[in-house]
Amino acid sequence: MDVTTLPVVGSLLHAGADLLTALTDGLAPVAGAAAAALAIVLVTLAVRTALVPLAVLQVRAERDRRRLAPQIAALRRRYGSDTRRLQEALQRLYTAEHVSPLAGCLPVLAQAPVLSLVYTLFTHASVAGAANALLDSTLVDIPLGHTLLAVLAGPLWTHAWIVLVLLGVLAVTVELSRRAGSRWNPVDAPVPGTPGGGTGAAVARWVPFVSVAFAAVVPLAATLYVVTSAVWTLGERAVLRRLVR
Template sequence: MDLSTLPLVGPLLHGGADLVAALTAALSPVAGSFAAAIAVVLLTLAVRAVLVPLSVLQVRAERDRRRLAPQLAALRKRHGKNAEQLQRAVQRLYTNEKVSPLAGCLPVLAQAPVLSLVYALFTHASIGGTANALLEATLVGVPLGHSLIVTLTSPLWVHAWVVVLLLAVLAVVVELSRRANLRWNPLPTPEPGAHVPGAAATAAIGRFAPFITVVFAAIAPLAAALYVVTSAAWAAGERAVLRRVIR
């Protein structure tokens, strides 16, 4: 089944393909073979710029959660043995303080459709019955539609260093962001001698979950990996600035 023929998906894919193709054509005289990759980066930057207001809400939500940390700690101490009562009490606190626990997810949720579009643009051989010209675009010899796995198992494996380098940059950005988040929002310290069920598992998930984006970038088309790396770098810099501005 060709998703590009569906009533809603088709126009989005056509519009996205036309936009990336137009950007690539405009950049080609100065960027040459890098034009398509730069077009994806510019598209990512444009999306992130539009989402700045949501990022502001995200940082404000962080600030509010930090302000409420002592009250949350008291609720955990009071209702720690009853998860249902604790959940209701926390929800009541957030409601009374007019704090949204979902505000921190807004930028990620808002980007999901765009990332899905980029992914689809570079995985469809044809769009609406027409050959997808975007699949001919490359970055240092690697087609933007190839993932790391595909590149390693193809005759182009000698160019796999390009994708590996991108993934390494992404891993560094993810780790720096994780450490910055811990400094800004330190995890609650359990009382001496207290046993918190599932604490070890929660800590392990918190340590490694951010790197899921690196795994995704490794199996996604190179264009989608470019989007993820650019977005992650923007988010890290943007949050560092907003955290100093919003007090």
């Protein structure tokens, strides 16, 4: 079943296509062939601006976890490998301190529908029964609906550098964000003897780079969204960590 044929989804896609088309037409005199790519960047910035209140909650949640870090470390030492009792104790602590461990996920969850919309708009030949003109949009001659693999496997492989540059920017941004997060909220070393402690630390070290792998396999339009959002997050977090009390 094609979900784009559902009434609600179809309406959202149609509205999204109309918005991007209007922005592209308005930016064309200034940006030329890159107008659609710039339109996606502007949409991303608009979405992230609207989500600033959630980002504030996220930074406050970070601050709360930092404040509770000594108590959390003590609980980890106390319960060691008893995962069930540790989770129960952590939940009691969060409840008593009125801290939500899920607050840090809010901006990511809120962006998921928009990213899904961008992805869908650049992977379907038609929207609401009409030909999808957005698929004709390009950046450095690469259609915004192409993935890195499609570019490398086709005649446009010489233009793949633009995708590789974007992925490089994303990787650097992710690493800078990870380091800043580690300084702001240091993670305690695993308790000796805790099963999987070392593995968990290694996974946590590399999980942020999943976004780089994701950006490499989605259409270029979605890659632009992910990269723009990541760069925004890095700057936004640096500012809010200084301002939010």
